[in-house]
Amino acid sequence: MAKYLLKRLFYLILTLFLIATITFFMMKLLPGTPLSNESKLSHTQIQMIYHTYGLDKPVWQQYLIYLAGMVRGNFGLSFQFDNQPVSYLLATRMPASFQLGIQAMIVGVLLGIIVGGIAAIRRNTWVDGTMTVISILMISIPSFVLAILLQYYIGLKAGAFPVAGWGNFSYTILPTIALAGSPFATTARFIRTEMVDVMSSDYIELAKAKGLTSTGVVYHHALRNSLIPLITLIGPLTVNLMTGSLVVENIFAVPGIGEQFVKSITTNDYPTIMGITMMYSVLLVVVLLITDIVYGIVDPRIRLQGGRS
Amino acid sequence: MENNDTENLIEVKNLKINFDTYAGKVKAIRDVSFHLKKGETLAIVGESGSGKSVTTRSLMGLNADNAEIAGGQIMFHGEDVLKKSEKEMQQIRGKDIAMIFQDPMTSLDPTMKIGRQIAEPLIIHNHVSKKQAMAQALEMLKLVGITDAEHRINDYPHQFSGGMRQRIVIAIALICYPEVLIADEPTTALDVTIQAQILKLMKELQEKIETSIIFITHDLGVVAGMADRIAVMYAGKIVEYGTVDEIFYNPQHPYTWGLLNSMPTLDTQSGELSAIPGTPPDLLDPPKGDAFAARNPYALKIDAEQEPPFFKVSDTHYAATWLLDPRAEKVTPPEAIAKRQAQWAKMHTDDGELVRPATPLNTADNLDDSDRE
Ligand SMILES: Nc1ncnc2c1ncn2[C@@H]1O[C@H](COP(=O)(O)OP(=O)(O)OP(=O)(O)O)[C@@H](O)[C@H]1O
């Protein structure tokens, strides 16, 4: 197990290094410069600013300086946001994004399990059909459309929840729903497929032959076996939430990472782009590592491979 | 099978089952009757698709959703199982009638400890405490021959070999001491030595637990040492039934001849092994007359017109073939079958005392338990 973890850790660091490198050079290929919006600056002023940020050095030197800083946890100063350190920006904006992300994940996955499970048990009935249509809609409607619809009809027209901004819990509800659409639909479809598969397996037949009620069969045998593979979906769902948050946070004016990320890209704020990218990457690889470990813990077939067998 | 014996545990009368499919109605079971006596083992043999599983699953009310009972009765304890509600069936399943499935690799829940899986029927039916159920599960685990049962009770299915898993499946089936055990090809997925061990175990446990067994197989060779009686199924019907000796040494139906000839044995070594040529009929539209006629070299003209009724061979032996009609011309069965019948005649010489030849078909003897991982 220790050896396995060490190996995973090595690949994790390698992945992060590759992401850092690729992002750095892709970012340099973005059109425009950090100062392209500041037309009043003279050439000498621009050169001065470039010099303070080290942007006059050759790109490969910038890259090495950047890597060296990053390893020490220093992502540099933001060009745009009042010259604040990027790490400080991240720290202040993380809580809102995390809260939304976790809320959306919990709501989406739980609803998805319930809906997908019911669809599987009532397979090929109108219940199943309706649920399939809903989840296909939720997958195909982009989250920003859902967000705007929610904002307009529930926020503005019905006045049920705040239209935008950030404050008490009620502010989180609409963005959470908008973000939860994708994990909900993905989970529902996954669980339905998984459960239909499990329900047709021999051990379910045996469970019925034991005299279990249909609820007993689902509760004691089908559910557990369908839920375990769901763990592998957490990684992709995290990615969904990250990309979803970019637009959803903007629409609802949530002071989160996603909103800042979009701003920093439009203004070529290199240190912030890099900082956020790296933070997302670290989050994702850690989520993937944790889900792998958890999978190994809950699935007896994998659990024992390292130990006795 | 007409039988008025009061000891009949199960009596299936004129069972008819159809399946609704996109292509039409599959007439899977077409008028099947048989009975099962207390303590006996009845083997149901027949090719794939002949309806063995559908017949036995209907005893437990476990057929697919698209199954339609088109007629008949299944009497168990004086009540018609087919008329029972799902709730009433749940009380019977696993308690009075239990089942062993074909593939031990897939019939255990991979995420549940085997002890819990064995104890589950007890908890459902006998309402015993979990602790007590686990204690009984441990006893049963020992009974089915799992060594080091105290530790292995907490293992998961993937930690056992195929043969061991089938022992666990048997433990699950027997934990409530059912009156009837349905074994649907319980050894087909196992290799030959392990097959023999499982069969031997089933016989031993049958005596201890005093259960009747319905043993399903498509391999007559497995049946010899196991069963008391045999029912031969073809295309949704029983075509011949009798005691093991009657079916093995005095078979009357050409389909039974075909099955016997496709079975490897030592005493009737004819050199070649012949599978029955041709394929079973399409049950969406079963043929008029005898369903086996198209594959039957001995078919008579009437076989294409009219279904043969059961002709009585002995009190316990019936066969549905026109060849037994007194008006039919006598035919000579295949050589190997003729040899069997000659043996049968020898067995019934003089005072009618039945002298059964030592049967090498019984492979369940003299084997050690060595299929542990
Ligand atoms: N759910 C179903 N829908 C349609 N047809 C079915 C269904 N279940 C069984 N059948 C049909 O019923 C017939 C009998 O099937 P059954 O499973 O009883 O055969 P079997 O004798 O057990 O064969 P095997 O040796 O392969 O297990 C087959 O023709 C099969 O195709």
Ligand SMILES: [Mg+2]
């Ligand atoms: Mg079958």
